[in-house]
Amino acid sequence: PSLIIVCIQVNSEDNNEDVSEAELKADPCSLCRKGTHRFVLNEEIGLKCNICSFVSQEIKYILPPWVMDRSERSSKKRYAHEEDCSTLDGFMFQDIGCSSQGSHIHFKGTVWERFPYIKKSLYVHQQEGFEFLWNNIAGGIELDKSKRLASPHGVGGCVISHAPGTGKTLLTLVFLKTYMEVFKEIRPVIMAPSSMLLTWEEEFRKWKFDIPFHNFNSPEYSGKEHPIALQLAGNCRSTKFKRMVKLLSWSKGNSILGISYTLFEKLAGQNDDKKAKRSKDEDDVRKILLEIPSLLVLDEGHTPRNERSRIWKALENTKTEKRIILSGTPFQNNFDELYNTMCLVRPKFADKISMKTQKIGRNGQEVTDAREKWTSLTSTIGKLADDRLLEEVKSMIAPFVHVHRGDILKKNxxxxxxxxxxxxxxLLQEYLLKKMERVPDTFKLEHHLTLVSIHPSLLVACNYYEDKSSEFEKALMDKITSKSFRLNPxxxxxxxxxxxxxxxxxxxxxxxxxxxxxxxxxxxxxxxxxxxxxxxxxxxxxxxxxxxxxxxxxxxxxxxxxxxxxxxxxxxxxxxxxxxxxxxxxxxxxxxxxxxxxxxxxxxxxxxxxxxxxxxxxxxxxxxxxxxxxxxxxxxxxxxxxxxxxxSPTDEHGFRMxxxxxxxxxxxxxxxxxxxxxxxxxxxxxxxxxxxxxxxxxxxxxxxx
Missing domain, CATH: 3.40.50.300 (P-loop containing nucleotide triphosphate hydrolases)
Incomplete structure (x- = not known):
């Protein structure tokens, strides 16, 4: 049976009553070989007889009952304020579910055979990354239905760690386009810093991908919103209501929702203030963002790397385990952050470490906690000549981390x-730099040294005064604050x-x-x-x-x-x-x-x-x-x-930048x-x-x- 999507639920029995018996007999096109049509709702087509395939009403003309009720109410009383537009009435989560793959269209052969034109548009490392994504997210490049639905072992999140500037965005777009053609009704989410969402929009246009992209951060519509969602919106133009329209359009399937990390944290994160309870609408939005996405793409996926941060906790609570991290630099500062990144993209990564039975503690004792084991494995990497533990760590992440260091840049x-x-x-700048080294506060020391090393006049921006009573200090400050000094590079x-x-x-x-x-x-x-x-x-x-x-x-x-x-x-x-x-x-x-x-x-x-x-x-x-x-x-x-x-790469295409x-x-x-x-x-x-x-x-x- 077809999936009844959010807010687009129609009572097929009520609609069947609209087709009278007299009309059925009068219209020869409506005659069914069994004498009476049995209409069911097909989300993509509309009211369709499941016996003879006659379409009584196209899907674009069907409004859900709760929308009709709202229209009737609004005809009697116009909204006085946009804020009165309740944004999420009628969301029916029990009918949505969170199918990891969506409904499958049966194809034979490989994904390359199904989409032969895409190979020419990709470099070799992108072709390898494309197959890697299909292997991890869908279970393989073979488009056999039984294999797709079997949820093979190893399917889950993965990391595309390609050097910056080597085309991760295009690779991801090509994967999404093919994946969404094979698996209908999936609901992908692209999460990125807000400034990069516009870049994603530009890439969709640049490569002429016809997949609707709904930028949740943008106050404007994309022009590809679902007609029913727009009809529901009416004249309401508040940001809150526009976001509902985008959610409705995205929930229909075959489109992508874009949202920033900051906005996702705000809408889907835990409420730190226990006294300030969320409204029903806010709870509904949180539930939608955590439960409905069937695929998460985390651009700059190293961003949520602190397990104590609200964004990391919010992402940890998302239902889907199909997650793609895009990052040219997944290792940021230390192995603790890398562990958090790996656990975010593969929630079962910690279980894999915990199952290790060898004694890896410093004194040979067995360590059971996953994080402790990870620390034991990584604590000596880069410090000792023995690379046994390094190879062990690399083997643990290799199945779901695809590395390309950037040889394509050197070649092209x-x-x-x-x-x-x-x-x-x-001399004056050198004198001030030495003075800055005596600043006790580490953060202030960093800030002061950085600014003064560029130009001494920037000391003013540090609000630093060691001895205001000293004549020398006064003369010094007078000098570096003078216009002539400041404008002299x-x-x-x-x-x-x-x-x-x-x-x-x-x-x-x-x-x-x-x-x-x-x-x-x-x-x-x-x-x-x-x-x-x-x-x-x-x-x-x-x-x-x-x-x-x-x-x-x-x-x-x-x-x-x-x-x-x-x-x-x-x-x-x-x-x-x-x-x-x-x-x-x-x-x-x-x-x-x-x-x-x-x-x-x-x-x-x-x-x-x-x-x-x-x-x-x-x-x-x-x-x-x-x-x-x-x-x-x-x-x-x-x-x-x-x-x-x-x-470091595992193939011949590796190259450090x-x-x-x-x-x-x-x-x-x-x-x-x-x-x-x-x-x-x-x-x-x-x-x-x-x-x-x-x-x-x-x-x-x-x-x-």
Missing amino acids: LPGLRECVVVLHPP DEGVKTRFLMALIQLSVASNEKVLVFSQYHDPFTLIKDQLGSILNWIEGKEFLQMDGKQNVKLRQQTMSIFNDPNSEVKVLLASTRACREGISLIGASRVVLLDVVWNPSVERQAISRAYRLGQKKVVYTYHLITTGKMEGDKYLKQIGKDRISELVF TGSSSNSDDQILDAMVMSDELKGIFSKIVYQPKESNLVDNFGSVSPIC
């Missing part, structure tokens, strides 16, 4: 040249490097992408660009950050990537530019500060170094001399090395180093740092005398 792009540039700060070694690089890049017709995790440096740099080059924001330079409207961010991206635009520089927040953001207009990437998480740096570089890039991409990670930033960068490299060990040369072929950097005005700021340059032994080659970043 002009190249990537990375370098760490260690810079001598001027030469007073800060990183701003000096940046300004020289920008001017040389513009002369070579290249665009520069500048990353920082803070907003204050961008305010300063914009003022300096205006003062020195007479540039105007919106014309020669742009800024992209998390405060921007998502549509404006998308517009900024398009303008920057347009080779005919006048824009030369984009100042971008590392937090706002995540996977899915393409900034291939840039061929020079500057990272102003050092972060603990190596994936943040990799993600930033991959905004420019990705499929579609036409030029060699040069990256500059700026570090000031002294212990603080250098030590921090070395620890970042250590984390990245562990990630490489665990997620680095360039092809350890020597400089960077004419702009060479010109800066040879310049009489600039050569004094350079302490050391390490090319291809992730291919180097930094302890020996990079070592201490103290000044070279």
Whole structure:
């Protein structure tokens, strides 16, 4: 029997009464070989005789009784306020269920034979990922019905860990299109940071996929809402009611719901305030989001990696175990977070670890708790030469983690040249950096050092005053707060490097992408660009950050990537530019500060170094001399090395995301180093740092005398 979907339930007996006996006899087309039609509701067709297949009424003309009741009430009394529109009357969960596969359309052969045209549109690593998704989510690429319905062992969630910029979105879209054609009525959900939902919309349009995509975060309709849902909405235009329309449309099947992590956490997460009870509508929405999705796609799936966070707990409560994590950087900071990510995509992952019987405790004792076993397995990885435990961990995750490190980029792009540039700060900046090292609060220390290492005037943004009564301190503050000092990039070694690089890049017709995790440096740099080059924001330079409207961010991206635009520089927040953001207009990437998480740096570089890039991409990670930033960068490299060990590829297509040369072929950097005005700021340059032994080659970043 067909599935009666949410809110689209029709009493077939009542509708049968509309077809009178006289009409049946009068209309020869309505004659049934058994004398009387037996009408049943087919969700895709309408009221259909299950004997002779005569269709009495098409599905698009059928309204559920509760909608008819609402229409009758509204004809007597118009809504005074939109908020009076009860959003979820009539949801009947008992009729929905949560079928993991949906109704199956019987096909023979493999998925490649059923969809022969898709192979040409995919690179080799995407073809492998496509089969991997079918094996994990559907049980295999054979489209035999009995195999599909048998729920074979091993079917469940999986991770697509392909290097940033290698086409994970297209791969996922192709999989969803084919999967939804084989399994009707499934209800996929794509979850992503809110800014990336628009990117998904763009990808649907770009590749001309006709699957309706309902952006739950957007205040606008997609234009592909179900007609019954729109009829139900009437003139109501509140966000709450529009979301109901999108839920109804998605629940019909054969469409996709897009929602941000933040909104999902808000609507489906546990209510921390026990006194503030949810309304019935809110409870219904929560139930829908947790129980109805039959497939979850978690873009930037490493985002919910803390088991104590509300978003992780909310996702843990989702009913479906068919989950796809998309992440070029699943290893973020430590193995505890990786364990949480693995348990999220494969809820039975912990059970698999718990079933291990070998004694893996430090003293040889048997450990029973899954998390303790995981800690025992991973605690020495990257520290000892023995790789037995590393291989054991890799074998545990290999069945549901597909890795591609990015060799497709090396084969198809002009190249990537990375370098760490260690810079001598001027005397005043060096003095302030040493003062910052005495800040007792760790978080403040990080913040203060980062800002002051860019330009001393940013000390003002730190609200730091050591001794207000000291005449020297007063004179110092007067100096760094003066307009002339602030607008002089030469007073800060990183701003000096940046300004020289920008001017040389513009002369070579290249665009520069500048990353920082803070907003204050961008305010300063914009003022300096205006003062020195007479540039105007919106014309020669742009800024992209998390405060921007998502549509404006998308517009900024398009303008920057347009080779005919006048824009030369984009100042971008590392937090706002995540996977899915393409900034291939840039061929020079500057990272102003050092972060603990190596994936943040990799993600930033991959905004420019990705499929579609036409030029060699040069990256500059700026570090000031002294212990603080250098030590921090070395620890970042250590984390990245562990990630490489665990997620090293198992096939011949593996490649770590680095360039092809350890020597400089960077004419702009060479010109800066040879310049009489600039050569004094350079302490050391390490090319291809992730291919180097930094302890020996990079070592201490103290000044070279």
